[in-house]
Amino acid sequence: MRHYSDSPLLADLYELTMLQGYFSRGMNDRAVFEFFVRKLPAQRNFLMAAGLAQVVDYLAGLRFDQEDTAWLYGSGLFDFSFIESLEDFQFTGDVDAMPEGTLCFADEPILRVSAPLREAQLVESRIINLLHFQTLVASKAARSVIAAGGRQLVDFGMRRSHGAEAAVLAARASYIAGFDGTATTAAAPLFEIPVFGTMAHSFIEAHDYETEAFSTFAHAFPERTTLLIDTYDTEAAARRVVQLARRIQRDENIRIKAVRIDSGDLGAVARRVRRILDAGGCSGIRIFASGNLDEYMVHSLIDNGAPIDGFGVGTRMNTSSDAPYLDCGYKLVEYAGRPRRKHSSGKATLPGCKQVFRRHDENGAMCGDTLALADEPIEGEPLLKPVMRGGRRLEPQPSLHAIRTHAKSQLAGLPAPMRSLGAAAPYAPVCSKALRDLGNQVDQRLRALAETDRAHWEIEAG
């Protein structure tokens, strides 16, 4: 039995009712939709595109199976002839997109789908669901990567991620952004992301003696012993670690790699623990911190000189807690060869098939984006690249390692003010003249159509 996340029924119902509407009129000309973020959250100077690989997998495998059609028949909502038309449904369209790891900004299409109307429409909800979440998390994670200045970062967020898929995709998105790995085991078999983890407080509590718990663990994992030391009295535990470390190194050549602190004033506690470890001759034992961390805390701890070598960043990253969603959409920009737009208050869209052109200065820093029609000759690197043609993915798709490398070089090209955790002057694309002109032309056409519509129906109604 297929998992529901692979089903075309993982879509807003209106995708299916619209499809029946299009079917009833025989409408299935080529449509172009673009996914973009309307406005960056106030807490973000940039976004990092992510989630494309999952979109491509979804589109390449999209089929209605017997369970799906059985539900459609049983729902009583749809005409049988329409449901029959779905039985050989597949995605046959083209996709162009920014490679994952690319930095992006308001109004810039991150992905463009060009396909027969019904195909391009049906996939709306899930495409947004996939691109929105990984872009959200990669964008947040990249801020921790900048703040950590090369110190180790591990995703600790599974437990408070919003469900299973959020957990594994946050592991992926944060790894793309530059995290060293994740605590979420399933991300290893799924994506080959390095996994990290040692013990919870319950492990200490289940033993009568803290030292006994430490010793059990050091013997079970002599290669990767990180001991959690804040269950009862952190400084007493640090002293226990020193004594244990000396003994097992002397007698058994086991080295304790690190201690973890998960509560209290992490900077102050880390300093006291560092002194105890150093005084005990354990300056090789690293200090790893966790507990409600995010980029702001990581920045502040490092800024205050806390002797912390690595950070577990969890809940606040995986829920993007300071900006838990992006104002984004997947909007029709062309149908049957004609550019389209809507004028909804505060949500008007730009018509036509677009491209983003990015210029870089002599040091490789990004220095200006132009939002233009896809076929305009504009200076700069076109950011949307071909990904699928005729429903097939173009090979090779980049490995996760290659995506991560791309993300790293993107962050390296970020102008200094935008690396700040505070708000920088917005970096927004400039619209080309041709794009603006097209907007005006479409408006003229819409006005004329509205007038005909009015006249036509008033006559009919009269």
Place this chain on the structure above:
Amino acid sequence: MRHYSDSPLLADLYELTMLQGYFSRGMNDRAVFEFFVRKLPAQRNFLMAAGLAQVVDYLAGLRFDQEDTAWLYGSGLFDFSFIESLEDFQFTGDVDAMPEGTLCFADEPILRVSAPLREAQLVESRIINLLHFQTLVASKAARSVIAAGGRQLVDFGMRRSHGAEAAVLAARASYIAGFDGTATTAAAPLFEIPVFGTMAHSFIEAHDYETEAFSTFAHAFPERTTLLIDTYDTEAAARRVVQLARRIQRDENIRIKAVRIDSGDLGAVARRVRRILDAGGCSGIRIFASGNLDEYMVHSLIDNGAPIDGFGVGTRMNTSSDAPYLDCGYKLVEYAGRPRRKHSSGKATLPGCKQVFRRHDENGAMCGDTLALADEPIEGEPLLKPVMRGGRRLEPQPSLHAIRTHAKSQLAGLPAPMRSLGAAAPYAPVCSKALRDLGNQVDQRLRALAETDRAHWEIEAG
């Protein structure tokens, strides 16, 4: 191939490393863990427990399959004898929990697992992941239910939910809390939740004439036509709806059910649209509103007398955007017959196997909770009920309909000040004397053990 969300590898790696630690020492006595929320977000006067059904499904089906063990062998992290011990792993423990839909508060255990240590430990991450998210969303959704005062509420949040599981579980959690249904189609076959949905702006834009789009849709779905009217000029569209509605009702006996507004000042727009519809003899056409809604907006619209009959509430509910996570944990409270606790700064836990007893006043309103030891004779209704025994679920488990009814009666028993969207005086459980005494006893024992630990290791190290 099994989906990763059913795999025991969907867990923090430390669950597995701890298991190997326990295995290496032969530790597998009975352990009791409790899931609870440490502190309510400032924006919540109450929480509504949800997610138990998914926890029970997870526990009842938990097995390591060949792919899981293949990964464990290949990881190089674990001893082969330990991995072999997992091959016949299953959950054989007991679960007691608050029924879904029950209102709950800080420090109150929502779920208690009593099982051999390794089983009770392994399931930590996923139990938190499942209970946290649905409790988060049900708690937020219940606020919209109170604010809407009986008006229709539909979950519109799939696209910006954090992944696929978040989408379908948010549909479930909001339905439990009292929503009328969801736009997320997959929630219908999965949970038999009513689904709603009609059209997006793209449907209008793909047609040349707005009236033509409306007419296409009304003919495709004569029983459930809701027309989206804010694509271009909302008032002009409302006038088109009037003309179309009169014509198709006269000629074809098709009735337009509602119009939807998705942008602008929803209250002002709804008033203007209502006037146009009423003046055109269409007072039977309802107005449905959507677009960045949450309980605050719903409350304010209704408070200002906006003529809106139903609301699509999406992103902000499904991401619980004003409080995107709960400070919650799944903590060891007893092992091998002895109560356990940790003292971590700001995260200390209460030891022992607990129960929550709730008193109600003569009108059925809740008027006080006592947090006590599970076997204490305390006044009030014990909220944690038996759910699984010996790894098997107790039958019958409540239907989603029964859960929803329970949630409704819970909300009816909420004291008036706590129904406000603003902060009310906190409702927190009182600890029984026996529970406080146990805490002191455990502390005494921990101090004695710490002293022995110190003496023992100083001698060894000396």
